[in-house]
Amino acid sequence: MLEIIIKSIKKTAKVINEHTDYPTCPGIYGFMLKENSHLNEFGIPNQVLYVGIAKDSLKKRDLENHFSNKSTGRSTLRRSIGAILKEEFNLKSFSRNETNSKREILNYKFNVDGEQLLTDWMTENLIVGYWKDEDSISYSELRKLEEEVIKFLKPTLDLDNRTRKYNLLAVKLDDLREICRKEALSNVQI
Template sequence: MEEKVIYAILSSKALVSEVGYLPAKQGIYACFLNSQKDLGKFGKNGDVIYVGLAEKNLNCRDIKNHLTSGRTGSSSFRRSLGAILKVELGLTAVKRDLNGSKPRADKYKFIDEGEERLTQWMNKNLKFGYWVNEPSLPKFELRSLEAKVILAMNPKLDLDRRTRSQNPLASQLDALRAICREEVKIKFK
């Protein structure tokens, strides 16, 4: 089954800037580096860098969360990518909820200008592909299928607790994300 999912993801792959509306259905998706971009050890041109699951709705999860400015606090993918590109894009981490009393350093986002730079970078340098869960698999089967797809595609930004042990870059990615979390803690002491 994971071969079918991977085939659909690869067949639907398009530049992020060209992704408009996605089906309002469950699915599995992946992000790839465009052929002109290189993230060093985290991916070279054409590599898959992230695989995820939209448990409810591909359009809401991906278009309105991962691919939209201001949504980094609720997107592990954006937090990871932003941590890698922090210096290159001049990103400053802040807590997700600026009105809250506790700094949720683990759910950081970037200042508005940085969020825009990250989204522009994604639009220019990433491709996106997806598979729609039709006919619908039960949630536990869908999550199991996602883990199999992650293991098969080996995305460099994988921090999923079920599969991260297979990602040799997980601890290095954690270290970059820790820099952003520390930045939030220092600003809101």
């Protein structure tokens, strides 16, 4: 099954705007860098950066969440890419809902202009592919399959507690995200 999923992710991979009939079923997806794209030491062309699951709809998760200017607080992919590009794009971090709640700081977002720069960078530099769960497997089974895919592909933006040990850049990425969290906390107006 692992081989089928990976082949499907790679076969369906294209820029987000070229996906005209993106699936609305559950599945596993992977974000990769396009040819001639880099993400500092976190990625080279065609490298898988991030693997995730959509328990309800691939379309909703990938198009409406990861590529939405208003979704950084709900997308670990966006938070990680933003943390990596923070200095280059002069991104400013804020609490997701402007409170100092630990969860809202952990799930920070960026300034409005920064969110647009992040979306533009992702649209320009990423491709996304998927495997559709056409058999309606259980969520727990879908998570097990996701874990197998992550173990095999070792995506550089993976911070999942189950698989982060396979990501040699996890600590460095955590450090960059911590900079964003500290700034988000300092930007809370009390």
